[in-house]
Amino acid sequence: MMGLQPSLSFIERCELVEISSHGCQLLGPRPLPRHTRVRLDRRTRVAITVAHVIRSTPVESMAVKMWRVGLELEAPGNIWGIAQPPPDWVTPP
Numbered sequence: 001m002m003g004l005q006p007s008l009s010f011i012e013r014c015e016l017v018e019i020s021s022h023g024c025q026l027l028g029p030r031p032l033p034r035h036t037r038v039r040l041d042r043r044t045r046v047a048i049t050v051a052h053v054i055r056s057t058p059v060e061s062m063a064v065k066m067w068r069v070g071l072e073l074e075a076p077g078n079i080w081g082i083a084q085p086p087p088d089w090v091t092p093p
Contacts, residue, residue, distance in 0.1 A: 001028070001038050014069070019080050021089035023051060023072040031056035031067045038071065040079075050074045 001012050018025040024040075032038070036053040051071040059066045078085045 001026070001040055017068070021073075021078060021085065022076045023054070023070065025068055025070050027059065027066045028056075028069050029066065031058070032069055040071070049079045 001014050012028055012030075014026040014028040016024055016026050032053045034053055034055065037050060038053065039050050040048045042048060051073045053069060054072050055070040056067050059068050073079065078089055082089070
């Protein structure tokens with residue numbers, strides 16, 4: 001994940017824990033302010049899409065301080081490459 005705002009520049013390796021056609025939740029090393037724009041990349045640094053932060057909450061049960069970050073995609077869809085996505089992921093014509 002990479003920050004897209006000049007006032008908050010960062011590149012972080014994060015772990016996806018939940019995905020949908022509208023966004024995702026990931027584990028990251030720090031909280032991010034609400035509405036922060038980020039670019040999601042694959043490990044090969046190929047851009048997937050742009051999203052914005054909707055929340056950051058601490059994960060209390062982990063030995064190392066981690067944050068669960070909720071992101072909303074700017075353009076909903078099956079950006080994850082799921083071969084047979086759930087029916088509610090299909091965008092009506």
